[in-house]
Amino acid sequence: MEFLKQLSAAQWMLTLLVVVLLAGLAFFVGVTIIERRQAQAVAGMAPHASPAHSRVAVVYFSRSRNTGLAARHVATRLGAAIHQLEVPEYELGLAGLTRSAFAANARRNDPAALPDTTPRQLNLTPFDTVWLGSPIWFYSPAPPIWAFVEHNRFDGQHVVLFNTFNSNLGADQIAAFKAKVLARGARSFEHRQVLRGRMTRQLTPEEMLGVIDSEWFGLTPDKHARSSTVKPP
Numbered sequence: 511m512e513f514l515k516q517l518s519a520a521q522w523m524l525t526l527l528v529v530v531l532l533a534g535l536a537f538f539v540g541v542t543i544i545e546r547r548q549a550q551a552v553a554g555m556a557p558h559a560s561p562a563h564s565r566v567a568v569v570y571f572s573r574s575r576n577t578g579l580a581a582r583h584v585a586t587r588l589g590a591a592i593h594q595l596e597v598p599e600y601e602l603g604l605a606g607l608t609r610s611a612f613a614a615n616a617r618r619n620d621p622a623a624l625p626d627t628t629p630r631q632l633n634l635t636p637f638d639t640v641w642l643g644s645p646i647w648f649y650s651p652a653p654p655i656w657a658f659v660e661h662n663r664f665d666g667q668h669v670v671l672f673n674t675f676n677s678n679l680g681a682d683q684i685a686a687f688k689a690k691v692l693a694r695g696a697r698s699f700e701h702r703q704v705l706r707g708r709m710t711r712q713l714t715p716e717e718m719l720g721v722i723d724s725e726w727f728g729l730t731p732d733k734h735a736r737s738s739t740v741k742p743p
């Protein structure tokens with residue numbers, strides 16, 4: 511321990527910086543491992559094929575597949591057509607996680623900073639109701655769902671935004687999303703959310719579907735379901 515006393519202020523600062531960087535890296539690696547496990551666990555759950563004719567569409571973006579599971583469940587409950595938005599640069603893994611975080615931050619600073627989604631546009635004219643699903647990134651729906659709203663119209667339609675998230679979302683961001691959807695022609699707007707909990711103590715996929723059934727559809731509550739009522743951050 512004698513050598514510690516001999517460290518200069520600059521050496522202490524450098525050591526602290528290295529420790530902080532390593533802790534940050536460990537956090538990101540941990541998140542990535544959990545995300546991959548979750549994505550594998552829910553990938554095959556609640557399969558849904560779009561029916562030939564439906565007045566309801568579910569359009570969603572999902573990075574680690576939880577919102578995707580919610581979307582398939584909603585589509586099954588409503589007999590809806592379903593469409594996934596893809597953004598390859600936000601794929602699972604460290605690089606995709608970093609790009610997702612930068613993209614979320616960029617959009618919050620500049621609402622015009624939006625990614626390319628595939629598909630970019632959909633023919634939504636057959637539908638009376640459009641459900642739009644997304645995870646929350648930095649308190650706001652993730653950039654891909656904002657991009658979809660930017661490039662599509664919802665004339666005369668009822669739009670339901672639904673979000674999965676871990677802990678906090680911003681009421682101001684949901685209000686801004688509503689304003690955007692109404693400006694793109696929607697006649698009405700609703701918001702649904704499911705609070706999954708922080709990473710080490712999250713709802714299981716089955717619990718999440720139980721919360722959706724009870725809180726969004728008023729179906730018999732799953733005895734394991736926890737409430738998703740949240741306070742604004």
Ligand SMILES: Cc1cc2nc3c(=O)[nH]c(=O)nc-3n(C[C@H](O)[C@H](O)[C@H](O)COP(=O)(O)O)c2cc1C
Binds near residue numbers: 574575578647
């Ligand atoms: C870049 C990034 C930012 C996030 N920011 C938030 C946040 O601000 N609030 C929150 O509760 N969860 C946040 N999360 C967690 C996700 O919203 C949550 O895990 C969500 O259910 C993931 O959905 P998905 O599996 O469909 O991608 C964030 C996740 C990522 C990758």
